[in-house]
Amino acid sequence: MIPIVSIVGKSNSGKTTLIEKLIAELMQRGWRVATIKHNLHGFEIDHEGKDSWRHKKAGAVTTVLASPHRVAVIEDVDTDYELAEIRERYIRNADIILAEGYKGNPHPKIELFRSELRQERLCGPEDNLIALAFDRPVSAEVPCFNRDDSAGIADLIEERFLLPKRD
Amino acid sequence: MIPIVSIVGKSNSGKTTLIEKLIAELMQRGWRVATIKHNLHGFEIDHEGKDSWRHKKAGAVTTVLASPHRVAVIEDVDTDYELAEIRERYIRNADIILAEGYKGNPHPKIELFRSELRQERLCGPEDNLIALAFDRPVSAEVPCFNRDDSAGIADLIEERFLLPKRD
Numbered sequence: 001m002i003p004i005v006s007i008v009g010k011s012n013s014g015k016t017t018l019i020e021k022l023i024a025e026l027m028q029r030g031w032r033v034a035t036i037k038h039n040l041h042g043f044e045i046d047h048e049g050k051d052s053w054r055h056k057k058a059g060a061v062t063t064v065l066a067s068p069h070r071v072a073v074i075e076d077v078d079t080d081y082e083l084a085e086i087r088e089r090y091i092r093n094a095d096i097i098l099a100e101g102y103k104g105n106p107h108p109k110i111e112l113f114r115s116e117l118r119q120e121r122l123c124g125p126e127d128n129l130i131a132l133a134f135d136r137p138v139s140a141e142v143p144c145f146n147r148d149d150s151a152g153i154a155d156l157i158e159e160r161f162l163l164p165k166r167d
Numbered sequence: 168m169i170p171i172v173s174i175v176g177k178s179n180s181g182k183t184t185l186i187e188k189l190i191a192e193l194m195q196r197g198w199r200v201a202t203i204k205h206n207l208h209g210f211e212i213d214h215e216g217k218d219s220w221r222h223k224k225a226g227a228v229t230t231v232l233a234s235p236h237r238v239a240v241i242e243d244v245d246t247d248y249e250l251a252e253i254r255e256r257y258i259r260n261a262d263i264i265l266a267e268g269y270k271g272n273p274h275p276k277i278e279l280f281r282s283e284l285r286q287e288r289l290c291g292p293e294d295n296l297i298a299l300a301f302d303r304p305v306s307a308e309v310p311c312f313n314r315d316d317s318a319g320i321a322d323l324i325e326e327r328f329l330l331p332k333r334d
Binding site: 024043045047050051056058059060063068092 | 199219223
């Protein structure tokens, strides 16, 4: 089973930026990273007027756009799948999955925090929190990283979830 | 196995428009239609700057964008999958698959033809051609339909591929 690590934090806490950096860092080390982005309010994808867009717009339940190097699938579903279900149904070629935008999931979590937003933290150890990414030093019950320290956070992910599987 | 019907024809022959009409016609009759669009030269999808776009751009091998009613998956692949492989890997919730842009596949085909383009036909019966969609009456070895007769073409698809499975 591909391990899932969830990046959590309030709006504008920098989740996508951290995920971008972690992808680059883990790729450099030879790992294949998949990502899951949740959007409770739905989303638009594809470009208006393109053939695949027209297929889906006309009512196709699933539209697949295929090329020799990339495949895209847009599928109607009738449920808000949990992360483990998404992993099972849609992801097969990755070593690790980074998830953005899921709350209340049971998977290991890294919380991003910006002190200037004066926010409460979202997660504690009971939420399977494994690290905090902060903009200033803090003391906490889990490892804390500077939010720009993507190498350090990648070390943690590697040690906890990737290297043990390789052994 | 979900039946596949391939809509073939030269550029600007109206393949996407016919597929749109067939989707609407078949949906009205209660069938779930999936589509596959092939693009040999690759494609762009998603909108620049969106979180999912940033994940994929940063190097994720697979990015899943999930919502309660729709899921999109963008996946790197290392081969130009054939239609049957795409059906097996990516499509599960449909009664019929309409494919656009595949040449030389073994599946049943409907060829679109515009007489004003003075083109040669692409397919004969040896290509598993099951119908022609023409802009003027022609005589041919397979059933011919007016290109606007999406109801008639849907009848053919239903009779050949959908109703027998229901019985």
